[in-house]
Amino acid sequence: MQRYSGFGLVKHALRHHEDWQRQWRNPTPKPGYDVIIVGGGGHGLATAYYLAKEHGITNVAVLEKGWLGGGNTARNTTIVRSNYLWDESAALYEHAMKHWEGLSQELNYNVMFSQRGVLNLGHTLQDMRDIQRRVNANRLNGIDGEVLDAEGVQSLVPIMDCSKRARYPVMGASWQPRAGVARHDAVAWGYARAADALGVDLLQNTEVTGFKIRDGQIQGVHTNRGDIASKTVGCVTAGNSSVLAGMAGLNLPLESHPLQALVSEPLKPVLDTVVMSNHVHGYISQSDKGDLVIGAGIDGYNGYGQRGSYPTVEHTLQAIVEMFPIFSRVRMNRQWGGIVDTCPDACPILSKTKVKGLYFNCGWGTGGFKATPGSGHVFAASLAKGEMHPIAAPFSIDRFHSGALIDEHGAAGVAH
């Protein structure tokens, strides 16, 4: 792998940028692999990378039905934070946060991780009590966090309406300074390039259409490019996970919903942090290009069409304008949707299944981008050892029968 550096940039500039190395190969599928990862989003690519890097398992293929990172990875609003309420989820997201902090160096790829802080606003007394409880829990878990009052919020975000005149006045917020945003495409590409360099085959336009299972043990997958054998298969297919599970005769407690986002025309820098409000339901940040990046809520119905409904956009923009009257005449440039796999307790599933050798990593719903490095890291360890990594273990699918749910809903302002 040709390493990227400032010096390299100058060197390539002198050669008119004509001989940059391809970032990854485009190999033909082998008949079999030690491990197959289904789904070439951030989580799948990270899993493949850590399998090769940390466990020496390089005979690995990532099967992606479209193009790398074309699913939710490339459609999300890129908020990264780790201030979750419960110990299990805090451990998982903070594990990811620690990886984020060194990720550009680790991958030799600028993922543009920007720790500009995240505010989760409180608009009611109950919001504020929940915020206090969560920040206390975060601190006990060694995760940074502060409770701000309305004045504190106003001084961080001068353009926000923190006055008492607002329909839902801002009473305060939780503030995680280490949180922020990252460039989503770069995360997928960085993992892809690094995994490819370690020998992982990235197979695009390769759709898994079924599983080969014998005596309760996975033997491989059927694809539109023929059968590929493997005794270890990890499915990391986000909104399509129920479809994949169905092919193996399994049922997952997931529902797939459209979730949409939109970006405005580029503006001069005006917002240097991330603002989220669960109560009025909108969240916003400004990208380095200058566009306002705005996230909506899910459409309440199940859907696999990668688009969202108009009323949802309208509600979101009402919330944004409520918080930021200054944005009322900003024009929106683009709008799109992804399909998120929501779980009843708003926590992911990282789990073995009844089929030996077949694992699922899904259920990240509306908030899995932030977990990409941590999820890949613990999932790779689980696939390599055949036992779930201690951080992943509480997220087993068994919890929906044992009752040991990790109920992050509402408790942590977990929208994204």
Added chain:
Amino acid sequence: MFHIYCPYCEELREEEEFHPKGQAHIARPEEPDACSDEEWGDYLFFRDNPRGIHHEMWLHAVGCRKFFNITRNTVSYEILETYKMGEQPTVGAEHLAREEKTAREGKTDSVQVAEGGQQTVGASDAAQASVKGA
């Protein structure tokens, strides 16, 4: 924007008058105490999530405030029928299979269907068994 026919109001109304309420036709176990953890967990948390035909409950929230059912395609979002509580759907997974066949024969291509086919869940017991099995 959906235009939804409420079977009680007998009128087409805009989506915003309604709330989706999840999968339809889920029977509460008659004796919850007699359920195994497996059965109770399935009842509480496991829902059909088909890429295709879905039977779902909706509430006419700012209309008659009644619950009713919709059969909808979760890929094209086409609403195939609406019907009252207590009634059974007339459109099921077979409908999609039929459309798929027409599409294969090159007549129409309105519905995009995942390959593998086993994920499609209709109201029929057979279809449910294929997802819940093994």
